[in-house]
Amino acid sequence: MRAEVTATGIVQGVGFRPFVYRLASECSLVGYVRNRGDAGVEIVVEGEENDIRDFVVRLRRDKPTPAEIHDLKVQYGKDQGDFKEFVIAESSQARVLMGSTIPADLSICNACTEELRNPKDRRYEYFFITCTDCGPRYTTIEALPYDRPNTTIAQFPMCASCSDEFRDPRSRRFHAQTIACAECGPRVFLADRNGKDLLDNDPIRTAGRLLEEGHIVAIKGYGGFHVATASTISDTIEKLRGVKHRSQKPFAIMARDLAAIRSFANIEGDEQRLLVSPAKPIVLVEKSDHYYLSSLISPNLDRVGVMLPYTALHLMLFDHVKEPAFVMTSANPPNEPIITQNREAVTRLGFIVDYFLFHDREIAQRCDDSVARVMNGRTSLIRRSRGFAPTPIRLGSRRGSIVLGLGAELNVTSCVIIHDKAFISQHIGDVETPETYQFLKDATKHLLSLTNAKLDAIGCDLHPLFNTSRFAHEFGEEKGLPVFPVQHHYAHVSGLMFEHNLDEIMGIACDGYGYGADGNAWGGEIVHGGATGFKRLGHLQEQPMVGGDLATKYPLRMAAGILRGFDGWEEWLQSKAEHFTHHEREVELVIRQLNRHERLPSTTSCGRVLDAVAAILDICFERSYEGEPAMKLEAVAKGGRDVLHLEPIFDGKSIETRQMFQRIFELREKESSRDLAFSAQAYLASALAHFAVDEAKSLGTKDVGFTGGVAYNKQMVSTIEKIVLDQGLQFVIPVQIPCGDGGSSFGQACAASLTFSKK
Numbered sequence: 233m234r235a236e237v238t239a240t241g242i243v244q245g246v247g248f249r250p251f252v253y254r255l256a257s258e259c260s261l262v263g264y265v266r267n268r269g270d271a272g273v274e275i276v277v278e279g280e281e282n283d284i285r286d287f288v289v290r291l292r293r294d295k296p297t298p299a300e301i302h303d304l305k306v307q308y309g310k311d312q313g314d315f316k317e318f319v320i321a322e323s324s325q326a327r328v329l330m331g332s333t334i335p336a337d338l339s340i341c342n343a344c345t346e347e348l349r350n351p352k353d354r355r356y357e358y359f360f361i362t363c364t365d366c367g368p369r370y371t372t373i374e375a376l377p378y379d380r381p382n383t384t385i386a387q388f389p390m391c392a393s394c395s396d397e398f399r400d401p402r403s404r405r406f407h408a409q410t411i412a413c414a415e416c417g418p419r420v421f422l423a424d425r426n427g428k429d430l431l432d433n434d435p436i437r438t439a440g441r442l443l444e445e446g447h448i449v450a451i452k453g454y455g456g457f458h459v460a461t462a463s464t465i466s467d468t469i470e471k472l473r474g475v476k477h478r479s480q481k482p483f484a485i486m487a488r489d490l491a492a493i494r495s496f497a498n499i500e501g502d503e504q505r506l507l508v509s510p511a512k513p514i515v516l517v518e519k520s521d522h523y524y525l526s527s528l529i530s531p532n533l534d535r536v537g538v539m540l541p542y543t544a545l546h547l548m549l550f551d552h553v554k555e556p557a558f559v560m561t562s563a564n565p566p567n568e569p570i571i572t573q574n575r576e577a578v579t580r581l582g583f584i585v586d587y588f589l590f591h592d593r594e595i596a597q598r599c600d601d602s603v604a605r606v607m608n609g610r611t612s613l614i615r616r617s618r619g620f621a622p623t624p625i626r627l628g629s630r631r632g633s634i635v636l637g638l639g640a641e642l643n644v645t646s647c648v649i650i651h652d653k654a655f656i657s658q659h660i661g662d663v664e665t666p667e668t669y670q671f672l673k674d675a676t677k678h679l680l681s682l683t684n685a686k687l688d689a690i691g692c693d694l695h696p697l698f699n700t701s702r703f704a705h706e707f708g709e710e711k712g713l714p715v716f717p718v719q720h721h722y723a724h725v726s727g728l729m730f731e732h733n734l735d736e737i738m739g740i741a742c743d744g745y746g747y748g749a750d751g752n753a754w755g756g757e758i759v760h761g762g763a764t765g766f767k768r769l770g771h772l773q774e775q776p777m778v779g780g781d782l783a784t785k786y787p788l789r790m791a792a793g794i795l796r797g798f799d800g801w802e803e804w805l806q807s808k809a810e811h812f813t814h815h816e817r818e819v820e821l822v823i824r825q826l827n828r829h830e831r832l833p834s835t836t837s838c839g840r841v842l843d844a845v846a847a848i849l850d851i852c853f854e855r856s857y858e859g860e861p862a863m864k865l866e867a868v869a870k871g872g873r874d875v876l877h878l879e880p881i882f883d884g885k886s887i888e889t890r891q892m893f894q895r896i897f898e899l900r901e902k903e904s905s906r907d908l909a910f911s912a913q914a915y916l917a918s919a920l921a922h923f924a925v926d927e928a929k930s931l932g933t934k935d936v937g938f939t940g941g942v943a944y945n946k947q948m949v950s951t952i953e954k955i956v957l958d959q960g961l962q963f964v965i966p967v968q969i970p971c972g973d974g975g976s977s978f979g980q981a982c983a984a985s986l987t988f989s990k991k
Contacts, residue, residue, distance in 0.1 A: 234309045235284045237275040239291070240332040241302035242623065244271055244378035247364030248299050249320050250406040255290055257401070259283040262315035267323040267377035270684040271332035274324060278311045298335055298365065298510070300623075302653065320407055323377040330634070331650040333682045334369050334378050336623050337454050337599065339512040339542035341366035343404060348544050354393065355413055359420045359436060359545040359591070362410040366510075368454040370622060370658070372410065374596045376682065380409045384594040391416035418593040420545065425585055427578035439589040440549040443558050447586040448472055450563055450577055453543060455599030455618055455658075456570035457563035457577050459585060460486075462555050466526040469559060473528065475584045477566060481857035482530035484514045484537040484601065485557040486546060492556040493538055496523045502606045511619025512542035513602035529559060532851075534867040537603060542619075545589075562600050567662045569671040572598045597678065598671070599658040607946045608953070613970045614944060616645070617659035622679060624653035625968045625978075628733025633688040633988045636707075637981030638676065638700040639663075640693045640720060640746075640973045642858060646676040647977035648685045649985055654730075654978055655683050656969075663699045673703060687713055691984030693976070694719045695747035716984040720746025720976065721757045721940065722766040726986070727979030728937040729761050732964045736762035737935050738769075738928040740920050740952065742942035743972065744784065744839030744858070753777070755837025755940075756887070756916075758924050760931060763986065769927050770885045772841060772916075776832040778822055783840065786854055787847035787861050788812065789822060790840050794893050795848075796826045801897070811853040838916060838942050841889055845912040848896055849905045859941060865909050866945050872910025875903050880919035887919045910947065917951035924952075925959045937964040941972035 239248070244267050252265040252275055261279040268274055275291075277284055288306055295301060340348075344361045347353040355361045362368070372383040380386055390398060394411050397403040405411045412418060422435035432438050439449050446468045448461045459476075461468045463485050473479055487493045490504060497517040499507070506515050514537040523536075530536045538557065541547045549558065563581055564570045571577050572595040577588060603615040613620070630652040637647045644660045657675045661668050680687070692704035694717045701717065708715040718726070725739030739759045748754035749768065756772030776793035777783035783790045788808055795801040802823055812818040825832075839862055846852040846861035851868055855861055876895050881888035892915045896908050924936050936956045943949060943965060956963040969975040 233281040233284050234276070234278045234311050235288065236307045236309070237277070237288065237291070238305045238329065239273045239275065239301055239303070240329050242298070242300040242333060242335045243273040244332070244376075245334045245369040245409065246298040247296045247408070248273055250364060250401065251294075251296050251299075252291070253318060253320055253401055253406070255287060255294065256318040259287040261287055262318050264315070264319050264321040266321040267379060268327070268329070269323070269325040269376050270327040270329045271334060271376050271378070271682060272329045277318070278313070278315055296365070298338060302331060323379050325377075327684050330684045330686060331624070331653055332684070333622050333624065333655060334373050334376075336370050336511070336619050336621055337368045338366045338510050339619070340544055340547070344544070345547070348547065357548065358414045358417070359543070359548065360412050360418045360593070361544045362408065362412070363404045364406070364408045365404070367410045371455040371595055371597045371599050373682075378409060383409055384596050385410050385412065387594070388412055388417050418591050420589065420591045423588040423590055425582045425587065427574070427582070427588065435589060436545055436548040437552045439587065440551065440553045442587055443549070444553040444555045448584065449587045449589055450581050450585045451545075451589045452574070452577070452591050453545070455595060455597065456572045457581070458560045459563045459581065460558045460560050463525045463529060463557040463559050464555065466528050469526050469528040472559070472584070479856050480531050480860060482533060482537060483559045483561045484539065484603075485525070485529060486541060486560040487538050487557040488550040489540065493517065495556055496520060496525050497536060497538065500606065502609060502611070506604055506606065506611060507538070507540055511602060512540055513604045513619055514539045516603070516605040516614070525557065532864050532867060534870050539601060567664050568667045569661060570598050570600050597658070597675070605944060607949055610965065610967055612944060612966065613968065614972065615643070615659050615974055616656060616970055621658040622655050622682060624655045625731070627652045627654060627730060631985050631989075633985045634685055635689045635691055635981045635985040635988060636676070636680070636685070636687055637691040637977035637979070637984065638672070638704050639977040639980070640695070640700060641698045643970070643973040644672060644700060645974050645977045646672065646679060647981050648679060648683060648687070649981045650683060650685055654981065655679060656978060659974065669699050669703070672700065687711065689713055689984050689988040690715045691718050691723075691980035693717065693723070693747065693980065694749065714988065716987050718980045718983040719749050719766070721754055721759055722761070723976050723979030723983055724939045725759045725761045725766060725937070725979070726983040727969055727975050728939045728964060728966055730978075730982040731966060731969050732935070732937070734935050734964070736760070736933055737937050737964070738924050738931070738933045740924050740936070740938045741940045742838035742920070742938075743940035744837055745835070753833065753835035753837060755835055755839055756841065756920070757836065758920070758927060760927065760933065765986070766983070770887060770923050771836040772838055773883075773886045773889045774834040774836055775840065775844075775889070776834050777840070778825060778832060780833045784855065786812070787843035788853055791844040791847040792822050792826060793832065794844050794890065795897055798894055798897055808853070841916065842912070842942070844893070845896060845909065848893070848900060849908055851905065851909070862942070862945070866913070866947065868905055869909035869913055869947060870906070872904070872906040874911045874914045875899065875907045876911040876915060878915050880915070880922050882923060887923055889916070913945065913947045914951055917948040918955065921952040921955035925956060925961060928961055929959070935962045935964055939966055939971050943971040
């Protein structure tokens with residue numbers, strides 16, 4: 233009997249061919265297995281019928297852990313007598329199938345860690361130790377199929393020992409494309425700030441000691457450079473903030489192990505599982521009462537972003553030091569992609585760092601660290617990148633069209649939906665510079681090539697001036713594809729509906745900004761979504777933005793517009809003159825502008841409302857990074873109680889917020905900032921939830937969801953969830969997709985696929 237099998241999914245770069253080889257040998261079959269140019273795997277076997285059928289069953293059942301078989305097509309026929317043995321054949325360039333891809337980068341496995349620490353092993357202390365179960369994948373690939381010549385490991389010819397392992401079916405490195413050792417593989421070296429090799433015999437551990445002494449070191453990893461320093465020396469962190477022009481934005485840290493994390497943070501079971509998972513993301517964990525790291529790591533926040541070592545190099549950094557963790561932040565100029573090239577690193581980081589820890593393997597695809605948070609037992613992805621991208625998200629239903637989404641303007645990713653799978657690129661960032669815009673185009677085209685996607689349509693943001701919208705229309709014209717602009721919050725709600733495979737949803741979409749269907753700034757929306765489309769049913773009360781976009785950067789301007797007319801508002805604003813760029817002169821200008829009752833730009837943004845509360849409570853006066861005032865407000869609110877006890881007021885489609893501000897303003901010197909911050913979040917969450925529940929019941933909708941950047945706020949999520957569940961409805965929130973703009977490309981692709989299917 234003969235069976236011709238085609239496997240699609242994540243079946244290249246995960247030890248699948250060696251697995252098939254061993255399985256075929258166990259089943260006494262002959263034939264071959266080979267990679268294809270479309271990221272699939274082709275298998276032909278001949279032998280006894282029972283053995284072949286057992287082989288096919290075990291392909292799915294016993295596959296390697298990192299592998300994912302999305303589809304297994306089997307065609308049976310008569311034995312043709314073509315083979316005498318089973319072999320791993322030379323790869324095919326065939327590109328017919330869609331929807332396969334290579335895996336994300338995998339953290340070092342336990343077996344490689346044991347070898348790294350074993351003085352008798354030939355890879356003892358080798359920084360680039362990998363096998364079929366671990367190591368870089370996505371960041372090494374330049375073309376398909378996933379074979380060594382198509383990776384950045386190709387520049388390192390295998391030595392005799394590695395070559396023997398590569399060909400040995402008994403070896404864990406049988407056909408491991410990243411196989412290497414100290415004799416033949418990439419080399420690591422320590423350099424000064426000018427890039428000169430210091431010829432250190434133990435460069436990684438020397439770098440660790442330099443970090444502990446208070447030096448700043450740029451470290452090259454799998455997907456780009458980190459800038460690192462000690463986590464307990466505030467002077468060095470302050471210096472780093474100064475040279476990076478990053479006054480408040482939190483830094484991520486890498487801890488030596490779980491015990492080190494427990495010494496300064498509280499971690500729950502779900503957080504621990506996430507920290508030690510193969511993806512090894514940055515996890516936002518709660519600072520403990522015994523937190524002793526520098527307060528400058530995450531200023532005025534109750535959480536710190538921490539990850540565990542995910543390469544041998546990272547493990548070795550901690551070998552000869554007592555430091556519990558190192559600051560480990562992505563190395564990139566503001567609003568530009570992470571740096572990947574050694575020469576570029578010297579040019580752009582030489583004035584920041586004291587030393588470089590280089591290796592000489594090229595990085596094919598840059599990839600930032602992923603970031604996640606656990607809320608109420610659910611993982612909430614904030615940035616889906618290393619360890620996740622480009623692994624697809626399986627959807628509950630199959631789509632007929634193949635659609636690309638290109639995101640908004642901040643925290644951009646691109647996404648292609650192919651039937652029942654969504655492939656999301658690595659984190660691209662804020663597409664505001666030529667460098668990041670080019671990164672968007674390159675990463676998107678690489679994603680389309682990896683998945684062999686044959687597009688039917690493109691989705692983009694409704695805002696006509698976004699760079700992502702420009703790229704969508706240019707790419708659509710180039711390829712002859714229709715482009716469907718999707719309103720920002722409709723995209724968020726659409727993504728939530730698709731992720732949970734719902735026919736319809738009542739969505740609460742809250743964030744900082746989205747270009748509205750009426751041309752105004754939206755950001756606190758109640759949206760009904762379904763197969764027939766999306767409709768805005770309600771929103772937070774419109775509030776004026778004094779100075780337009782300046783109000784997004786300086787929350788006092790937002791607060792002034794909202795407080796206008798309250799007793800004492802002018803005197804209060806004048807007392808905050810030191811927090812304005814031009815002090816008293818600027819304050820007087822703002823007051824005159826408001827008293828003239830000019831028509832000002834307005835917004836329904838929940839993010840701007842939270843910003844204004846933070847300013848009134850003296851928590852944050854300037855937004856130096858996205859979400860800063862709201863994040864600091866959430867930290868202050870921890871452990872608070874509701875002292876406002878306000879019932880939500882609805883004025884038609886509008887959810888009233890001015891009464892909340894009046895009470896907070898009146899009580900700001902009588903009640904604690906903690907309780908007022910808690911009360912503000914409680915009121916907003918309660919009002920949004922009750923409005924959404926009322927609308928859901930009116931329309932017979934059973935599911936209510938919460939999405940957008942504000943859905944990272946734990947208190948607001950908990951409040952909304954309780955109200956929804958108490959009313960007998962189902963509650964959903966993004967899990968595999970980022971709540972914020974990192975998930976908007978997915979939502980755009982979802983919404984555009986609905987529109988395209990109706991054409």
